[in-house]
Amino acid sequence: MSKTRTACLLLLALASTGCSTGAWFKLPENTTLVVNERPVEHPQGLVRTRPYSWGASSGIPYKLKNSESQTVRQGRLKSRFRVPSIIWPPAAIAYWPMGFGQRCYDLTGDTPQTCTYQDLIDLRSQHRLRR
Numbered sequence: 864m865s866k867t868r869t870a871c872l873l874l875l876a877l878a879s880t881g882c883s884t885g886a887w888f889k890l891p892e893n894t895t896l897v898v899n900e901r902p903v904e905h906p907q908g909l910v911r912t913r914p915y916s917w918g919a920s921s922g923i924p925y926k927l928k929n930s931e932s933q934t935v936r937q938g939r940l941k942s943r944f945r946v947p948s949i950i951w952p953p954a955a956i957a958y959w960p961m962g963f964g965q966r967c968y969d970l971t972g973d974t975p976q977t978c979t980y981q982d983l984i985d986l987r988s989q990h991r992l993r994r
Contacts, residue, residue: 884913884945884961884962884963887978889982899923904928914948914960916961920944922939936970941963941975942963
């Protein structure tokens, strides 16, 4: 019985990690993030999306927009190959093998940087408080 339960939990964990990609984002004040021209604007904090196609292997395009929906800055975020796309779902390696290349991005400067450890802790605590 415990082997069956363990196998089911493993499959559930594999399915949930194979179908999305996520990263933390530190943004300038009064801006929102648009990733890969998708119609959703994200505030500062955790961003979870569907994975990206092979076209994102050179980087995931992003835009920062202000409160009036004007583009403040745009560029490309580092991307990486997602290992779960090899196994789950079966066609994932062909259609959406790319994910965010870093755990946390700091977009407050001119170019995307990696967040400091303290920034990551602050973003996580703000996310928990919003729930």
